[in-house]
Amino acid sequence: MPVIVLADGAEPGGHLTIIPIAHISIDSDHSHHSIKGRVVHKGPLVSSPIYHFFLKAAIEEENCGPQETSSINMVLLGTLANDFSQAVNQGDAVTASGFTVGKSPTARKDKRHLFNLLLSGEQAVIRVSPRPPGDLPTPREARTTKALPPPAAVSSAQKYTYVKLADLKPGVVVNVYGVVVFFKQPFKSRGSDMCSSLKITDQSEQKISCTIFCPKMESHPQIFQIGDIVRLHKVKTQPYKDSLTLVTTFGFNAATFSGMAGADMEPRSSSRTFSLSEEDRRMVTELRSWVASQNLLPPDLTVALSAAQPKMYFDLTCQLLAKAPVDSTCTLLRVWDGTRCPHALLKVRVDSNIVEGPTSFSEEHDKLIANVLVYDNHVRSARQLKPGDFLRIFNLRAIPGSVKVPGLSSSQVEEVNHLSFHLHGGTAYGRGIRVLPDNSPDVHELRRTMDIFHESNQEKHPEVNDSAMWGVWNTPPESPVSGASMEISTERRCDHDVRPINLGELMCCEPGGVHHVRAQLRSYQPRRLHRALKLYCSKCTSMQDVPDDERVANVYAEASAGPSGPTSPPPWSLSGPVHLAAGPAGHTLNVHLSKQLTSEGRTKELIFLTGCSLQDARHLAATYHNVVPVRWSRGGDLVLLDLSVPFLFRGRKSFYGCKQCSEGAGVREPTADGEKIMDEKDIAEAFGVQLMTFVLLLKFRLRDAGDTLDDVFLWRDAETFFGVSAEDAAVNQQAQDQIRQTLDSLCPPEGAGGDRPWLDLCLAAYNVIESNNIENTPTFYQICHTSTRSHKHLQR
Missing domain, CATH: 2.40.50.140 (Nucleic acid-binding proteins)
Structure with missing residues (x-):
């Protein structure tokens, strides 16, 4: 072992002579020498393509002469660097031997020895004596360690006082809570600010209007539906006609909570220093209970595409797939919500060069996509949207009949009896667009609906690649796009x-x-x-690209064209070849089940597939937990495929092995540990595969x-x-x-x-x-x- 940790009080052994650091020379033979010092610097462990690991440290000699160099740098390579990083701490005393000497490129800068020590290979040994608890720092540590200031006293959170809406007086800056009974999304004012308005009420049943002026969209209350609860800090009361209204003042911030009883307390806050006290929790809970007992809220106008009807005004919760400008007053949004509209929808054709996001979809997916035309003041908001965003579009109109898209008169054919969706200009009836946060209950519900469609579609059409529908991971921002909507x-x-x-x-x-x-x-x-996304082997520290589907499919095709194998099953097989009518096109797959991993009522089977395609393996993995593609060797044994492709499928996950570090033996009978369900690490170990991880x-x-x-x-x-x-x-x-x-x-x-x-x-x-x-x-x-x-x- 190249790093040896000594017991307390033990002296470093060996027959080597300890020499002073000052005597280190590039012209001397140090094969019988060792040096001793205390670690004053320990650098980070980093990867090297040649030596796998690299670490730089420095030691300082004690009791040296006043004119002598007392410290020297050490460069550690390979396993020694890894062991040193784990076993040695700054302040420990070490004795190093088996080193070579080289010129130090940093001697002038760090004022250490002109030469440094290079330690690598089996001949290099470091013996370490851990620093005793309470030991005084070395002279170098005493000179370089800075005194840390005492921790600053943490002041208690500011306590806010909230005023009931019925108790408001004119000309006063207040903090209030209220339930939203009306709102308009932010829009560009005549000045430099964005403007939004809302009306709130509370248990006093007093209704108060609020006008919000803030330069940024995210500083406005993030209201998604009537019934949301808002907390407004630093608003001023002003007389307006026969009532009072609230306007923003310096220091204004807002937080919005779901108004549903039992929902979590996660707020949508415009403040970077948001705090939530027990008083806040109590007030939100009381308002939720009061809202549930009242009949003051209008019906929910949110409608899925599957329920959209001609001439309807409705709110749509959806995901943005792609967008494109039509002209200066109109933008096209391509959206879906996992459901299909029962009516024929308007098709809008735009130049693919101006589309942000996927430009084409499979036939099945295309049936679910709705084209939304956004007009006038909402074009500004649409420019901030990104493909993949989850949206709430308020007051969307479904227009039947003959429609011709403005700005496309030269290429767009007039379509008759097609339903089109329009977001008209203005802010009446709360008209606008909002990006929903990922933790929104509406987003969670929308994802569940989309998952159901995805699973159903994969069963019917497993050959369809839906990466375009399921996000933009493979779509880089190669052309100028609008800025992100979050900071x-x-x-x-x-x-x-x-x-x-x-x-x-x-x-x-x-x-x-x-x-x-x-x-x-x-x-x-x-x-x-x-x-x-890369594959990383922690054993040899190699890193490689994740193979694409075409390469993986070719390896599977070559394996399928190989020897068909013996007619008798492996000795560990449950019952010989088991034919499951589970193929994507209804064809049977040759399957062997591990008898030790099959347990009644539990998903413990380990399924070995011979002669399968990549499509077969993924299709079966959606139903069964552990799927292992294998082939017959010329000796009549089942062996894993080339480890450049996945050796195991578990649901949507694929697992790879390192070709360099894996044993490469044939498939052996795995062993089960009682009722434990084996994970990918257990399976890899049973097959002699060094598991690679994604990085x-x-x-x-x-x-x-x-x-x-x-x-x-x-x-x-x-x-x-x-x-x-x-x-x-x-x-x-x-x-x-x-x-x-x-x-x-x-x-x-x-x-x-x-x-x-x-x-x-x-x-x-x-x-x-x-x-x-x-x-x-x-x-x-x-x-x-x-x-x-x-x-x-x-x-x-």
């Missing part, structure tokens, strides 16, 4: 005591440390985000006021950064949308509205050593200990 910021989640520096200072720092910077994201790669890998280009920094990578902490797992991003549309929306917010395409936010980042600087050359190695940077958050949905 994203970053926050560091580390405890590093380092001062923030600019990018120019960062590029002058030596590798091996962590740094705090503030910069903007200017560009990222890959632009096609599905290519950011996200992106390269950023950062810029601050004076400099630009390339080669900034995000992968080890990518899941923390985006708040989603790479495994979910491989199969889950919501996770894909979150990554895409985050990047669109941090790095809006050129020509899009909105400013690029300034990001607070923690960066680790490191070298990648190639060909045993530790000098003049390029420096790279990796984003670590950093996460993003939406200003709309802050966690409290």
Whole structure:
């Protein structure tokens, strides 16, 4: 073992002579020498394409002469670097042997020895004596450690007083709660602000109008339906005719809650410093109970496409698939809600070059898509929408009869007896568009409806690729699109005591440390985000692209054309070949069931498929839990397919093995552990497969006021950064949308509205050593200990 941890009080053994650090020389033979010192610097463990791992550390010698160099850098490679990272802490005493000596490229900067120590391979050994509890810091630590200020006192949350609507007096700034009985979505005022209006009431049954002026859409109360509960802070009462009205003042903010009894307390807040007290919870609960006991709310006008009728005005909850400008006063939105309108719908043909989002859909999906024409003042709101957004469109009109789309007179054919959907200009009857948050109950219900359609359609048409319908993960922003509809910021989640520096200072720092910077994201790669998904082997630290369906299908086709196999089943098979009429086209599949994993009433079967296609495997995996495609070897044994393709399917998930680290043996009888349902790790271990995991890998280009920094990578902490797992991003549309929306917010395409936010980042600087050359190695940077958050949905 290259890193040996000594017991308390033990001295490092061995026959080697410990020499002073000052005696290290490139001209001397140090094969019989070792050096001893205390760790004063321990850099991060980073990956290297040659040595797998790389780590830089520094040790300082105690009791050295006043004129002697007391510290030296060490470069650790391979397994030694990994073991050192896990076993050694700053302040520990170490003794190193089996090293070679090279010139230190950072000696002038760090004032350490002119040479450094390179440790790698079996001959290199490090013995470590852990630092005793309460031990005093080394001289170098005492000089470099900064005294941390005491934690600031946390003030208690500000307590707000709320006034009943019947007790309002003119000319007073107040805080109020109320139930929405009328509202208009924000629209552009004559000045620079957006304007919205609403009318609220409470248990006093007093109805009060409110006029909101705010420059940004998200600062307005996010009201989705009559009956929502709003909390308004810092509004002023003003006389208006024979009543009072509320207007915004400095410091205004709003929070909106669902008015449904029993709903959660998650608010839609316009404030970045939102707080929710027990008093707030009590008031919301009381208003919900009061609303449930009253008959003051109008009927819900939300209608699914399947219930839309000619001449109807209704509210539609839907998902935006694509959009395109028709002319300066009209925008086309292509939407769906998982249901099919019973009437023939208007078809709108636009140039595919101006469409944002997918330009074509399968025949089955196309039947569910409705074209919504958005006019006049709502065009501004439509420009902010992104394909994939969930929307509530208020006061949508279904128009029957002969329709000709404006702006397309030269190419659009007049269609007769087709139903068309129009969102007219103006704000009457609450007319407008709102983006629904992901945690909205309406979005959850909409997703369930879409899931039902998806599952049903896959059973009927498994050959249909519905990636266009199910999101825009594979659709990069290659053309200018409108800015994101939410604001994203970053926050560091580390405890590093380092001062923030600019990018120019960062590029002058030596590798091996962590740094705090503030910069903007200017560009990222890959632009096609599905290519950011990689397969990673934790054993050999290799990384590879996820193979596309065409490549996987070819491997399965070649396996199907191979030997057909013996007529007798494997000894561990349940009952020989089992023919299931489960093929996509009704054909049978040759199936072998593992007898030890089949349990009555439980999904424990492990199904081995021979002669199957990729389509067969995925189709069967939708019904059965564990599906393993196999082939017959020339020796008459069942073996796994080439590990460049999935070796296991579980539902929508696919699992891959590392070709380099897997044993590659034939399929063996797996063993079951009582009633435990085996997971993918158990199955991989039974087959001798080294399981690979999904990771996200992106390269950023950062810029601050004076400099630009390339080669900034995000992968080890990518899941923390985006708040989603790479495994979910491989199969889950919501996770894909979150990554895409985050990047669109941090790095809006050129020509899009909105400013690029300034990001607070923690960066680790490191070298990648190639060909045993530790000098003049390029420096790279990796984003670590950093996460993003939406200003709309802050966690409290």
